[in-house]
Amino acid sequence: MHELTKTSLKARVPTPKRIGSSIKKDAIHPRDYNAYTLPYACEDCSHFKAENESCTLGLMTEPHLRRTQVRSYEISGKIALCRFQEID
Ligand code: SF4
Numbered sequence: 001m002h003e004l005t006k007t008s009l010k011a012r013v014p015t016p017k018r019i020g021s022s023i024k025k026d027a028i029h030p031r032d033y034n035a036y037t038l039p040y041a042c043e044d045c046s047h048f049k050a051e052n053e054s055c056t057l058g059l060m061t062e063p064h065l066r067r068t069q070v071r072s073y074e075i076s077g078k079i080a081l082c083r084f085q086e087i088d
Helices: 002-012 030-035 066-076
Strands: none
Touching: none
16 A cells, blocks of 8 residues: 555656757767868857957857867867858
C-alpha cells in the first residue's frame, strides 16, 4: 500500500524542465572554417553597433560576438549562427 502511494505521487509530480542552452549551434567543417572568411559574428553584421556591442534589432549579442564564437568553435567545432544576420 505504501509503495503504491509513492508510485502514484511520482506519476503526478511533473519532472522539472532541464536548464540548458536554448541556442542551437551549427557544426562547421574545419576545412571550411580555415579556408573561407565566414561572416558568422555580430561584428560582420549590418545590425551591430560596435560602440556598445548591441544589436539594432534588440537581440542578445553575447552568443554571437566573435570572441564567443571563436571560443565556442575551439571547444566544440560549433558556432551559434544568428538567423537575423545581414551583410552589406
Ligand atoms: S542581427 Fe544577429 S548577428 Fe546581427 S547584430 Fe543582431 S544579434 Fe548580432
